[in-house]
Amino acid sequence: MKFILTFFLLLASISYANEIKENDYSIRIFGGSSSANDFDELYTFTGFNTSPYGTNIYGTDLGYKLIENMFDLPFDIYAKTGVSYFDENGHQADFLELTLYIKLIYKLNAFGNQFRFGIAEGCSYAGRVPYVEK
Secondary structure: OHHHHHHHHHHHHHHHHHHOOOOOEEEEEEEEEOEOOOHHHHHOOOOOOEOOOOOEEEEEEEEEEEEOOHHHOOEEEEEEEEEEEEEOOOOOOOEEEEEEEEEEEEEEEEOOEEEEEEEEEEEEEEOOOOHHHO
16 A cells, blocks of 8 residues: 555656746755764764665655745745655565655855755655664
C-alpha cells in the first residue's frame, strides 16, 4: 500500500512541476552515505570516516516558490516534497521515505554569486527506521 501511495505522490509532484513557471520551482537530486562520526565532528571538519555499515541514501526534492522577497527582504518561502530511497546494504530491507515541508531561504549576494541558506519544517513518512539510527 505504501508503495502505491509513494508512486501517486511522486507522479503528482512531477506533473505539478511541469505546470509551473520558470524560476518558480526548485529541483534537487542528492545522495549520501552513513558516517562513523558524530554530527559535531562533521560540521567542525574533524572527521569524515565512512560507516562500516555502508548504508546509502538517494533522493530528489521538488519545490514551488510561494513567496519571493518576503516583506521586501531577501527571504523566499518554498513548499517542497520529496522521495528518498534508503539502501540498507543487506542489514535490513531497503525502503522509501516521503517528505513534505515548508522552507524559508535567505539569499545572500556576495562575490558575484548568490548564496542561499535555508531552514525547513515539515513531516515525513518512512517505511522503517534506518539501520544506522537503531
